[in-house]
Amino acid sequence: MTIAEDLARTIIDPKAYSNREVVDAAFAQIRSQHPLDKAVLEGIEPFWVVSRHADIKEIERQPEIFHNGDKSTFMTTIEGTERTKMLTGGDPNLIRSLVSLDGQEHKALRGVVFPHVTPRAIKPLEDAIRGIAREFVDHMLSFDGEVDFAQDVAFLYPLRVIMTVLGVPQEDEPFMLKLTQELFNNADPELNRARAELSPEDMLKSLWETTMELETYFKAVTEKFRANPTDQINSLIANAKVDGEYLNHRQLMGYYIIAATAGHDTTSNTTAGAMWALAERPQLLKAMQDDPNRINAFVEESIRWEVPVKHFMRSAVSDCEIGGQAIRAGDWLMLSYQSANRDEAVWTDPFEFRIDRESNPQIAFGYGVHVCLGQHLARMEMRILWEELFKRLKSVELSGPGERTISNFVCGPKHVPIRFTVN
């Protein structure tokens, strides 16, 4: 048996993700009828769709069997992979970052930044982040009652936080935002490099151009931080040595690029989605103002709800069994975090936004050895923003229809128009 073609097409269609209900409905059907089954579509290597929370965990628990880097780490066509290999000299991934590394190389590189992003290590950043949050709350309130929260707040605040942590000057933030959006939203004519509908060939070309532009930028970053090291993350990357050697060109570039892009777009999408959910549910603001301890539950639920990273791919290196299905060496698998975060076996009412859940084992940060490196920073910066904003906000509602990005990878709301009053 395979997954019905229309469902398989929906779950990889960037346009479908611009209407989340469509994708949620497709995955609900997949979970109930084919929770772990193959999708076979023309032009795409057949892939297993892993839709259940438990199966994703089981796969991510076994990184020696399920590799990240042997095939493309995100959904693409056979032609896309072939062209990528031509550009990179054989690597199926354009960018060689942590998410496309395995084994010792992954462990060694992850170890460069990991000690600096634990809850204890980031605690001293709290005051600086609160200062940034206050600035953006003031900025929002300066809009006098109506604002596009996605464009004017959610896309800018996490950008400022991560760039400060990395050591990127403020004047470079618009460049970083533009190139990140080009990289993650290539299918969206409002955000991609050409600002147009692109053919698959032109999509890859524009991804390559964006990557090259980022590489030019980061080459200078390496020189700067090797000459004058600091404790900022880009400096740690520039000066890191594995077995006595600096990271090679692709390792360095991949590291800078993932930190500078994954470090804000994910959090921005979650923040924008959280405001959208809040604006539709007036009782939530009051509940959190009555008991600010509930803000943590709000943050956790907004991460589950928004799931800004829709999937990552794995490939099996040996035969094994997952969820009763025989997986063969060489098989390609799509881990759908969006589906896992709606899994009826884990949540009784997965399609409700609730801050009173007894437990919320959301898996939007992934799991296992690749679990999101920035998860504690992301949680902390969102909590602080809401703490600062809710002190001042009296009411909020949508002032027009929200709009989502056209993308099947890292995406979320791109417009969240709201009307608000302040205390």
Ligand code: HEM
């Ligand atoms: C709500 C915000 C975020 C979400 C939902 C998110 C989600 C994810 C997911 C799903 C993965 C892959 C995990 C896996 O394969 O199991 C990942 C990896 C990663 N994330 Fe995040 N992320 C967020 C914020 C951040 C931030 C703020 C940073 C910046 C420091 C960051 C940096 C990374 C890095 C470097 C990796 C690669 C880790 C590895 O492969 O070892 N992320 N993230």
